[in-house]
Amino acid sequence: MSVIKELWHGNVCPQSDSRNNSPEMKQLMEYMARHHDDLLKTMTDEQKEIFEKFDDCWSEYSSYAEEAIFEYAFRLGARLVMEVQKDSEE
Secondary structure, eight states, X not given: OOHHHHHHTTSSOSXXXXXXXXXXXXXXXXXXXXXXXXHHHTOOHHHHHHHHHHHHHHHHHHHHHHHHHHHHHHHHHHHHHXXXXXXXXX
């Protein structure tokens, strides 16, 4: 596994996860949880099962997407550092 993916999966942890520290994100998560619970209250058992499958798929997709974004952003940052280093040597 690449170092970047190791970093992403928490096997290398240079800092705590700042995404969870944002007040806006915490508030949004509270809203989402409340709406999720309200929606479940109105559903039949069959609808709940379908929604749970959708929710699982969405979580898995989000995980893959976040990993890809993290890897891209990390590589972009490394390229920026290389460019700055090159410019300072010229």
